[in-house]
Amino acid sequence: MIKxxxxxxxxxxxxxxxxxILIRSLELFEEVTILIAISPTKQPLSSMExxxxxxxxxxxxxxxxxxxxxxxxxxxxxxxxxxxAMLRGLRPTGDFEIEFQMASMxxxxxxxxxxxxxxxxxxxxxxxxxxVKEIFHHGGDISExxxxxxxxxxxxx
Numbered sequence: 170m171i172k173x174x175x176x177x178x179x180x181x182x183x184x185x186x187x188x189x190i191l192i193r194s195l196e197l198f199e200e201v202t203i204l205i206a207i208s209p210t211k212q213p214l215s216s217m218e219x220x221x222x223x224x225x226x227x228x229x230x231x232x233x234x235x236x237x238x239x240x241x242x243x244x245x246x247x248x249x250x251x252x253x254a255m256l257r258g259l260r261p262t263g264d265f266e267i268e269f270q271m272a273s274m275x276x277x278x279x280x281x282x283x284x285x286x287x288x289x290x291x292x293x294x295x296x297x298x299x300x301v302k303e304i305f306h307h308g309g310d311i312s313e314x315x316x317x318x319x320x321x322x323x324x325x326x
Contacts, residue, residue, distance in 0.1 A: 186293035
């Protein structure tokens, strides 16, 4: 049985969709590490340090959730920390092809890492960090799309 999973992404910002996947995964794993990864192709709303701080604050009372950051290959982090599963969320918006390709490459790079897909629930499937970021940049209300701790932190910044 796989006990530890990793949930990697830029999480810029962390949305209610991300949270839904994460909370549901706690029924499957004893420990889940949220890994803030750097994407060289994305312009972040918040620094990596701020995203780590936000998520540590948000999940401070959840002992099964750890938060970390990494600027290398996620599979290398998983190997280094003896993590056996990669958690990924799927939306009905074309995620499958790219997620399947990524899972296949990760399997090739680290055969001991299993990818576990969870389907995003209907009320969250349209939410993406990119759209939330755009709404925020234009002064829109994002409170419906992100956890309250995250919304409060972003507004403060």
